[in-house]
Amino acid sequence: MKVTVVGTGYVGLVSGACLADVGNDVLCLDVDPNKIRILEEGGIPIHEPGLLDVVRRNVEAGRLSFTTDVEKAARFGTIQFIAVGTPPDEDGSADLQYVLAAARNIGRYMDDYRVVVDKSTVPVGTGDKVRAAITEELGKRKAAIEFSVVSNPEFLKEGAAVDDFMRPDRIIVGADDERAIDLMRQLYGPFQRNHEKLLAMDVKSAELTKYAANAMLATRISFMNELANLAETLGADIELVRQGIGSDPRIGWHFLYAGCGYGGSCFPKDVKALVRTGRESGHDLLLLNAVEAANDAQKMLLVRKIVARFGEDLSGLHFGLWGLAFKPNTDDMRDAPSRVIIRELFERGATVTAYDPVAMDEAKRIFGDEPRLRYAQRPMAAVEGADALVIVTEWKEFRSPDFDAICQTLKSAVIFDGRNMYDPAVMRRIGIEYHGIGRR
Numbered sequence: 001m002k003v004t005v006v007g008t009g010y011v012g013l014v015s016g017a018c019l020a021d022v023g024n025d026v027l028c029l030d031v032d033p034n035k036i037r038i039l040e041e042g043g044i045p046i047h048e049p050g051l052l053d054v055v056r057r058n059v060e061a062g063r064l065s066f067t068t069d070v071e072k073a074a075r076f077g078t079i080q081f082i083a084v085g086t087p088p089d090e091d092g093s094a095d096l097q098y099v100l101a102a103a104r105n106i107g108r109y110m111d112d113y114r115v116v117v118d119k120s121t122v123p124v125g126t127g128d129k130v131r132a133a134i135t136e137e138l139g140k141r142k143a144a145i146e147f148s149v150v151s152n153p154e155f156l157k158e159g160a161a162v163d164d165f166m167r168p169d170r171i172i173v174g175a176d177d178e179r180a181i182d183l184m185r186q187l188y189g190p191f192q193r194n195h196e197k198l199l200a201m202d203v204k205s206a207e208l209t210k211y212a213a214n215a216m217l218a219t220r221i222s223f224m225n226e227l228a229n230l231a232e233t234l235g236a237d238i239e240l241v242r243q244g245i246g247s248d249p250r251i252g253w254h255f256l257y258a259g260c261g262y263g264g265s266c267f268p269k270d271v272k273a274l275v276r277t278g279r280e281s282g283h284d285l286l287l288l289n290a291v292e293a294a295n296d297a298q299k300m301l302l303v304r305k306i307v308a309r310f311g312e313d314l315s316g317l318h319f320g321l322w323g324l325a326f327k328p329n330t331d332d333m334r335d336a337p338s339r340v341i342i343r344e345l346f347e348r349g350a351t352v353t354a355y356d357p358v359a360m361d362e363a364k365r366i367f368g369d370e371p372r373l374r375y376a377q378r379p380m381a382a383v384e385g386a387d388a389l390v391i392v393t394e395w396k397e398f399r400s401p402d403f404d405a406i407c408q409t410l411k412s413a414v415i416f417d418g419r420n421m422y423d424p425a426v427m428r429r430i431g432i433e434y435h436g437i438g439r440r
């Protein structure tokens with residue numbers, strides 16, 4: 001099938017490359033000429049494990065190409081995926097300007113039947129807005145061309161995106177006409193060879209499903225974070241509590257880790273947008289308001305622990321920081337707790353040397369020429385001369401560091417661990433003053 005993907009970010013590029021990998025002809029469009037240049041030169045503009053190989057393989061096979069030409073893109077694919085960003089607006093609602101611009105471009109140039117698929121995470125009712133935008137553009141040029149609008153939210157996880165796309169748990173397709181559903185079934189056939197994974201439903205239910213999934217996961221995290229803070233005060237250990245409840249199949253193991261707050265491009269903005277949708281339709285979503293507030297507070301927790309240990313005035317103090325990305329295996333720092341922690345440390349007069357295996361370029365882009373922030377090429381180099389080590393992202397390479405070397409390198413052997421990577425008893429034995437989240 002011929003497929004156009006609009007937007008070559010984490011979702012668009014992964015979707016485009018994986019759809020090409022099963023034999024489709026895919027054209028990826030982006031308005032950012034820099035991204036398209038990198039792709040045309042054989043690179044990829046993001047860090048995503050395994051993605052470069054899939055992209056290269058399909059470019060070489062002639063099934064995957066890139067463009068900034070909106071007309072060419074609209075005329076290419078029968079199926080037109082919209083996978084552009086939907087960042088939060090000032091009021092927390094999803095900003096639809098990029099989605100609607102993409103829809104208008106399709107309407108402006110399409111020359112035959114098109115299935116326009118919203119893959120971006122969009123509020124309930126966006127399908128109607130996309131339909132109206134395309135209809136308006138077709139009207140302007142007096143063209144009577146049929147099209148369908150489909151909601152096909154994406155559930156991939158950054159860091160495991162290729163695998164998630166290739167082996168999805170479920171494929172949600174919201175559509176109001178059979179022709180579109182049939183084409184989507186054909187397109188996704190190769191991804192559900194073992195058993196049917198495609199769940200067809202109406203557009204609005206599909207749109208809401210995506211928000212429901214992210215809001216549920218965010219809720220689990222905030223719930224565990226609140227319990228961790230309580231456990232710490234009561235002298236209980238959240239790790240033991242986690243094991244005690246995760247073994248109940250009704251609860252399960254996933255998303256039960258306490259930490260220094262969730263970040264990333266999805267949970268914070270999607271919870272906000274759902275709260276906003278609720279408010280606009282007369283439903284104050286009390287639970288999700290609390291989930292968000294709890295997370296905002298949790299992002300400050302490590303700072304509060306640092307202040308409790310070193311005092312409010314941190315001038316003259318220097319911190320080593322491991323992990324900038326919002327989670328391991330990605331360079332994405334959107335809404336990452338590291339950003340809050342670094343800024344709060346600066347505000348109190350401290351300086352920071354950070355190490356992250358892949359997100360340091362992104363941090364340089366965000367923090368610019370900030371003289372209070374330096375970067376280390378190795379984890380141990382970030383610790384040198386620091387008053388304490390702060391761990392923000394649970395990269396695998398931080399799991400078993402040389403603790404003796406850390407003790408010798410730090411000015412004082414203090415670790416603030418925002419991801420509960422180490423055993424407090426072991427830390428005590430080694431002589432490290434260890435501050436975890438909700439640990440005994």
Ligand code: NAD
Nearest residue numbers: 007008009010011030031032084085086098102120121154
């Ligand atoms: P992103 O910011 O990485 O990529 C979006 C891309 O769209 C950018 O490259 C931008 O230049 C391009 N773009 C913007 N307007 C355009 C236009 N009119 N025409 C062509 N290109 C345009 O975003 P992302 O992380 O891939 O997320 C995209 C959507 O998918 C969002 O709605 C997000 O909530 C959702 N989503 C993201 C993830 C994730 O893990 N990142 C997972 C599931 C769903």
